[in-house]
């Protein structure tokens with residue numbers, strides 16, 4: 001048909017080829033013979049983007065339709081990963097594009113490799129937002145993801161001499177073909193200054209904010225394609241710029257350098273993504289970033305609502321706004337300010353709307369990670385918002401006192417303002433007072449949330465609490481990253497599982513009993529391991545054997561995630577081999593990956609530990625290839641797509657109660673890895689789903705952890721009473737792995753022996769025993785493969801499509817399309 005061959009939108013091989021050549025000429029002004037690999041990548045990206053504009057118009061219509069509720073997903077992070085491969089899959093043009101590119105004498109894989117991934121997030125929270133954008137689009141829910149267009153995303157990691165070296169992430173260096181610049185939708189954002197009373201034209205006393213800085217937010221839109229559906233989601237990211245205000249020019253006549261200075265300061269706001277775990281540094285900029293994108297987002301949503309021809313009192317019928325953790329929680333005060341100050345609405349009416357609009361997702365119970373802003377500092381940057389928060393708090397505490405007269409303890413525990421010591425604003429309280437729903441990200445996490453951090457809120461508002469267990473998108477994490485597995489699944493059960501994962505994927509379960517299918521399954525995994533081995537060689541120089549057990553821990557480096565417990569297992573095996581060089585053990589390749597926050601010294605020392613242990617173990621002739629340890633540098637979405645499909649054992653070994661959910665655990669299982677894990681986060685639900693017999697469980701439960709703290713935890717006792725543990729710890733103390741600096745790991749080891757806040761020593765023996773069982777189980781490949789198939793078959797619940805359906809039903813009150 002003619003439309004198939006249209007060079008702007010057709011999906012035939014000829015149309016795609018023509019479109020690429022057209023873009024080389026009309027968009028890039030390049031001669032094909034002179035075009036670089038990047039030129040071809042950009043031409044292809046434009047070609048693919050063209051094929052989303054038709055879908056985009058459908059979404060614009062949905063957004064303009066006053067009957068349809070729109071999701072505004074507010075997140076300081078969106079860890080999208082590369083767009084090209086995902087778009088080819090979702091648009092259904094992967095094969096034709098590969099052919100078209102081949103006809104031009106190019107290889108699609110080279111063009112895919114050319115894309116710099118937008119790393120606009122730290123880890124789980126940012127990647128969750130990206131999976132949710134995919135599912136929202138695929139389910140046909142009109143959605144705008146609002147965030148910051150950081151000029152520099154998460155740093156890229158190099159490993160030099162076994163240590164992390166951070167490099168700035170210049171992802172925009174060669175331009176970004178996926179985004180549409182929308183200067184006509186710019187917003188202005190104010191900072192600082194003071195507030196004052198005034199009489200409006202109707203003679204009423206009102207408040208206005210007289211800021212001392214104004215900047216401009218300019219949106220850039222990126223389409224997020226649905227899977228095989230003419231729909232997209234819009235990721236709207238804001239860049240900060242200087243305003244070109246007349247006032248400003250008038251007040252600064254001739255002051256050219258001051259004007260340039262203003263421009264630099266204004267552009268700083270969206271300059272760089274903050275790594276987590278660095279609570280103390282650069283605070284002002286972090287708060288300015290949060291307020292900046294939140295204010296732009298709300299102004300934008302109000303604009304959309306008014307375009308629908310509706311009055312502001314129905315704003316909550318147009319938008320459901322999700323706060324991805326407390327990073328955007330200032331939105332509560334900003335919406336109140338916009339409604340009351342700017343749009344002259346009555347406080348109570350504005351509050352009703354605000355309460356109906358917002359809901360809040362909590363992602364952590366770690367007290368050090370709960371956001372708090374010191375009052376004077378907050379008031380200096382956002383004086384009007386401080387007043388509004390006081391008013392919200394005043395009215396809220398009155399309600400609390402009515403609810404529990406005389407209980408001053410309760411009121412002070414619930415207060416948005418923390419009065420103890422340095423007075424500060426508890427952002428989780430602000431979000432909880434305003435949100436009509438508060439959700440945790442796994443069943444266990446939601447339960448602990450309502451018993452610990454938000455206990456008093458749960459006592460007075462139990463109905464606000466809901467659980468929505470995280471999920472991940474099978475499009476990126478299976479179809480795109482594991483084409484071999486996707487092909488095998490398709491040959492067995494067709495392709496409906498891709499967007500009906502919950503209903504369809506379990507259909508492969510019976511095939512676990514089919515020996516021929518198990519053989520195919522093993523061939524797929526073997527192929528993925530060989531591919532990863534090649535990449536490991538290229539990136540690290542290490543040779544790894546694809547016939548060994550691939551034991552993988554990839555995630556941010558943090559003490560609570562206990563990468564060093566994994567290292568204690570490696571050292572234990574190493575000691576066993578040294579004692580008995582002929583020991584018959586299951587050969588393993590230990591693969592680690594993950595970034596440490598630049599200011600987190602202990603996490604950086606763990607990276608050095610992994611590399612130093614690896615250097616000695618990998619070189620020791622006694623080990624004779626039975627153990628290999630590699631640290632895969634710069635773990636990010638792109639690298640993750642190569643790693644998860646090759647994994648056989650997934651390490652999910654956080655101290656019980658510390659990992660809110662985890663999402664890597666789901667990606668591994670969906671790709672046929674078995675899990676060794678604690679009863680933490682979503683591990684609990686994964687184990688229930690795949691069956692306890694198909695999951696390697698070890699370690700203390702949350703209750704046992706609390707109990708042990710209560711009784712008085714003495715880590716040194718475990719060291720003294722366990723010879724195997726003592727031997728491992730002593731070898732690390734001895735400098736065996738750090739001959740150039742004997743005491744290198746003393747800070748880490750002393751922490752373990754004296755405090756051990758994450759109870760590694762308490763869990764050590766259970767972990768080792770469990771690993772020994774795994775080593776034995778791996779020797780029965782038929783049985784292992786059976787379990788692997790059953791793991792995939794029973795992962796239906798962990799598609800982000802299921803999560804988004806639950807958000808729509810229990811939180812956003814959206815029915816259509818889903």
Ligand code: 26Q
Nearest residue numbers: 124125128274275276363441659660661662663
């Ligand atoms: C806060 C203040 C200042 C600077 C940075 C931050 C900051 C930034 C990012 C704090 C935390 C984060 C990220 C948190 C995160 O990724 N949490 C993870 O969220 C996942 C999705 O719900 C869960 O699966 C993980 O368990 C949780 O650790």
